[in-house]
Amino acid sequence: MDFINKKRMPVEVPEHVFEEVTYKVDGINVRGLLMTPQKSVERIVIYLRGGKGQVGKVRAARLMQFSDPNTLVFGPYYRGNNGSEGKDEFYGRDLNDVAVAIRILNMMYPKAYIHMVGFSRGGLQGLLTYQDLPVSSYIIWGGVSDIKLMYEERVDLRGMLKRMIGxxxxxxxxxxERDAVVTIHADSPPILIVHGGKDVQVGIHQAYYLEKQLKRIGTFFKTFYQMDExxxxxPYAMKEALSTVKQWMTDIERQNLKAEYNK
Incomplete structure (x- = not known):
């Protein structure tokens, strides 16, 4: 299990190398954007994009928001998008595109902490996969947590959902099959919920729904709501949100180190 092809991308940054990588999933070639630090890899961030096709595509600038000198960031394109083979199934077999990439990176850097960040559509993409993978935490940011709520809320997307899911x-x-809550349990990795109170693309009730379910299940989580966003x-609120996300990752890693020390 490995990346079968790497193509250097024309993104010049001092401490990282950008490559478009290809890997095999279910017999097809799937692509993603990889940002690898020049120094040792101590943290891996998996960025799960939103949208479909060219809408919400993985961009270097988005990956760079999560970077530091020892952080690798990877964003899978998902099958059927941006040169990846196959067909996007909107939370179907495209979930494997996330899982396989994480297992490859975990094999390459077994000592690195892995955090998943699911944005918008990627929110449910992560919720449906994170608890079965070697990850330290999951951050759902402006993310879909329930597909039925999405159908009810986004009248403009119902045609697409009917075509792709029914x-x-x-x-x-x-x-x-796309109900993530039934797969989450009390011992699932911790979750940080980030959401804007004025989000009209993914309403904050999606975050409230997830918060309620996690309380019921007993999963450890925290929330960071920006009610005016x-x-x-x-930009100023984005800076605050990114600072909160990075501090969350650091806190989770420190807790893990403490747990290892106390064994």
Missing amino acids: HPRKNEMAYK GHVPR
């Missing part, structure tokens, strides 16, 4: 009543099983925070 109608919630007529294709009930397809929606049940939309789907993408304004």
